[in-house]
Amino acid sequence: MIDIKMLRRNPEKFKEAVRKRGYDESIIDELLKVDKEWRNLTSEIDKLRARRNEISRRVAAAKREKNNEEANTLIEEGKKIGDLIKELEDKRKELEEKEREILLRIPNPPHESVPVGEDxxxxxxxxxxxxxxxxxxxxxxxxxxxxxxxxxxxxxxxxxxxxxxxxxxxxxxxxxxxxxxxxxxxxxxxxxxxxxxxxxxxxxxxxxxxxxxxxxxxxxxxxxxxxxxxxxxxxxxxxxxxxxxxxxxxxxxxxxxxxxxxxxxxxxxxxxxxxxxxxxxxxxxxxxxxxxxxxxxxxxxxxxxxxxxxxxxxxxxxxxxxxxxxxxxxxxxxxxxxxxxxxxxxxxxxxxxxxxxxxxxxxxxxxxxxxxxxxxxxxxxxxxxxxxxxxxxxxxxxxxxxxxxxxxxxxxxxxxxxxxxxxx
RNA sequence: GGAGGCGUAGCCUAAUUGGCUAAGGCGUCGGUCUUGAAAACCGAUGGGGUGAACGCCCCGUGUGGGUUCGAGUCCCACCGCCUCCGCCA
CATH class of the missing domain: 3.30.930.10 (Bira Bifunctional Protein; Domain 2)
Structure with missing residues (x-):
């Protein structure tokens, strides 16, 4: 499996590597596209999770102070965010599977000392x-x-x-x-x-x-x-x-x-x-x-x-x-x-x-x-x-x-x- | 195959009835101190996103799901290990 972080930094190098090995380089673009979607979604999910963590901290605080009204309001909001997170996570999981599937089919890039040739x-x-x-x-x-x-x-x-x-x-x-x-x-x-x-x-x-x-x-x-x-x-x-x-x-x-x-x-x-x-x-x-x-x-x-x-x-x-x-x-x-x-x-x-x-x-x-x-x-x-x-x-x-x-x-x-x- | 138990970080071990940042020890690395070392003390020691950077945020208690505002803790499945029974070279 290639290193996705290296790929993000230097896609052209990987395309060349794939080409040298006789594979179609479009697999790299395909991977990058899925990866970009994954990262966008991940940012979004992380923000929602941060909000949810904050809510559950405040629920605990409200309950300690016996402020049941505030706790209930927060729990309501938490429920909504929870549902949204679940939805986005399902979507992200699909992307992850797709990304892994592509990743597992990309060959190892050849070392520079390897002679280039098709057979x-x-x-x-x-x-x-x-x-x-x-x-x-x-x-x-x-x-x-x-x-x-x-x-x-x-x-x-x-x-x-x-x-x-x-x-x-x-x-x-x-x-x-x-x-x-x-x-x-x-x-x-x-x-x-x-x-x-x-x-x-x-x-x-x-x-x-x-x-x-x-x-x-x-x-x-x-x-x-x-x-x-x-x-x-x-x-x-x-x-x-x-x-x-x-x-x-x-x-x-x-x-x-x-x-x-x-x-x-x-x-x-x-x-x-x-x-x-x-x-x-x-x-x-x-x-x-x-x-x-x-x-x-x-x-x-x-x-x-x-x-x-x-x-x-x-x-x-x-x-x-x-x-x-x-x-x-x-x-x-x-x-x-x-x-x-x-x-x-x-x-x-x-x-x-x-x-x-x-x-x-x-x-x-x-x-x-x-x-x-x-x-x-x-x-x-x-x-x-x-x-x-x-x-x-x-x-x-x-x-x-x-x-x-x-x-x-x-x-x-x-x-x-x-x-x-x-x-x- | 049947019954039961267990799985926490590199290693060892904690975590009231679910609730603030997974506590502590060992090891390793870096630093302070020292002529040098030891000891002591300080810091670091899983993955990811974002960012030029300081940083901010998310995830991580075998794996994957579920319940819940919130899971190391509750439920289900799987994987692995241990004990006993059965079978067996």
């Missing part, structure tokens, strides 16, 4: 690490390697759950679990994160605070009976952990890491990544979240990205870091780096992590604030990033570490976690 062709490559392996045999895709080893079962997953699900057996299942533990250990022991185990079902409000709703309801799984949502990422519970709280400046930054399965309907992605386990309705992810101060949030974003990169370095998987353009960023982000890992089956790099600074966009919705030493209360800045998507890391290992005989070598860093060096 991913305007993304900028920041750096590359490692070299894609040169195979002296014909490398296979993970959707062939896995089933050939009888360790990956897409057919039976389809029988149980439909398309975009997968079943893993034996050493591949074990590898998935090893990756989760490896990532959690790295971030907790070496990068200073606090491990969190989170609920996978959350309330509608929680999804709204973190920005998934109302705009992306189609993307989320919902349990109709209780109106709970399956989390599309652990970011949702993590960035709402301190909703409504005022943190102490000394507590910042707070760094959280959580493993969770992620559930996504992938409603708009028919025909995209249809083979294998690249784009599933359910996948594991280790998520990193920072609560930090505005003046250092961009510096911290760089650190967060480096933590995600470290996972790939330890696994010796080639990757590149991309800075997303204004048109390619998510709704809640002011700046996003994607990390892409090399996949032989795509003969290209494929997204494996997305790290964003949402500034105060989410914190404003969830009312997550901190108190500065001088007593001022401000919204925190929230950063989130995958560290990493576990399913895609598994795929990257299968494909990049495949051997001519169809087996898979386990990266050295993982051997302590798997207990074996080769699959099968």
């Amino acid at each position: 991913e062709t305007y993304n900028v490559e920041i750096r590359k690490w490692g070299k894609p392996r040169e195979f002296d045999f014909n490398p296979k895709a993970h959707w062939d390697i896995g089933p050939d080893l009888n360790l990956m079962d897409i057919e039976r997953a389809g029988k149980l759950s439909g398309s975009r699900f997968v079943i893993l057996y034996d050493k591949l299942a074990r590898l998935e679990r090893a990756l989760i533990n490896f990532m959690l250990d790295l971030h907790t022991k070496e990068h200073g994160y606090k491990e969190v185990w989170v609920p996978h079902l959350v309330k509608r409000e929680t999804m709204t605070w973190s920005g998934q709703l109302p705009k992306f309801e189609e993307e989320a799984y919902n349990t109709k009976k209780d109106d709970l949502f399956l989390i599309p990422t652990a970011e949702v519970p993590l960035v709402n952990l301190h909703a409504g709280e005022i943190l102490s400046e000394n507590d910042l930054p707070l760094k959280y890491v959580a493993y969770s399965p992620c559930y996504r309907r992938e409603a708009g992605s028919y025909g995209k990544d249809v083979r294998g386990m690249i784009r599933n309705h359910q996948f594991d992810k280790v998520e990193l979240v920072w609560y930090t101060k505005p003046e250092r949030s961009y510096e911290d974003l760089e650190t967060l990205v480096s933590h995600a990169e470290e996972v790939l370095k330890r696994l010796n998987l080639p990757y590149r870091v991309i800075l997303l353009s204004t048109g390619d960023m998510g709704f809640t982000a002011a700046k996003t780096y994607d990390i892409e890992v090399w996949l032989p089956s795509y003969n290209n790099y494929k997204e494996i992590s997305s790290c964003s600074n949402t500034e105060a966009f989410q914190a404003r919705r969830s009312k997550t604030r901190f108190r500065r030493k001088n007593g001022n209360v401000e919204n925190v800045h929230l950063l989130n990033g995958s560290g990493l998507a576990v399913g895609r890391t598994l795929v990257a290992i299968i494909e990049n570490y495949q051997m001519p005989d169809g087996s898979i070598k386990v990266p050295d860093a993982l051997v302590p976690y798997t207990g074996f060096e080769v699959i099968p």
Whole structure:
């Protein structure tokens, strides 16, 4: 959610921001109009309330002095004002709902360092690490390697759950679990994160605070009976952990890491990544979240990205870091780096992590604030990033570490976690 | 699922039968004092509207409604927590 006070002061800046992101800027004018009406009405109501407060003070005084006649006259006036207030408040409530509805649909303005462009062709490559392996045999895709080893079962997953699900057996299942533990250990022991185990079902409000709703309801799984949502990422519970709280400046930054399965309907992605386990309705992810101060949030974003990169370095998987353009960023982000890992089956790099600074966009919705030493209360800045998507890391290992005989070598860093060096 | 209890500010705790400005303590920040610190004392410490500014006004006792001239206090719904019963991995 954008800051309405900033918007009032500088509407042109916000129109430009909205335009850069490929949204229609008329939404800003619409919002300003409703806001103006709201403020006029609020002034009027406040004046009436002041009058009512005065009356009720005088009623109390009159009653104390046993002046019943005066009290009754005042009560009569109070009744009339009360009715009028109620009427105007109903009107104001309508405006408030309208204003909120518009506000929740305006994307986060991009940071000045973000390249402007309508789609991913305007993304900028920041750096590359490692070299894609040169195979002296014909490398296979993970959707062939896995089933050939009888360790990956897409057919039976389809029988149980439909398309975009997968079943893993034996050493591949074990590898998935090893990756989760490896990532959690790295971030907790070496990068200073606090491990969190989170609920996978959350309330509608929680999804709204973190920005998934109302705009992306189609993307989320919902349990109709209780109106709970399956989390599309652990970011949702993590960035709402301190909703409504005022943190102490000394507590910042707070760094959280959580493993969770992620559930996504992938409603708009028919025909995209249809083979294998690249784009599933359910996948594991280790998520990193920072609560930090505005003046250092961009510096911290760089650190967060480096933590995600470290996972790939330890696994010796080639990757590149991309800075997303204004048109390619998510709704809640002011700046996003994607990390892409090399996949032989795509003969290209494929997204494996997305790290964003949402500034105060989410914190404003969830009312997550901190108190500065001088007593001022401000919204925190929230950063989130995958560290990493576990399913895609598994795929990257299968494909990049495949051997001519169809087996898979386990990266050295993982051997302590798997207990074996080769699959099968 | 059933019965009961509770929810006050960053934290802890008050508030006759509904009535003047939600009292007090702790913490934090700033100031006075001090060589420095502690102590003591003074002030600040939720949100909004309006205004160039000093300021003025409104809202805020879990959330949303209701009763009333007036609600922390009374009523209803919801959310959360606790206790007991039932069910349960």
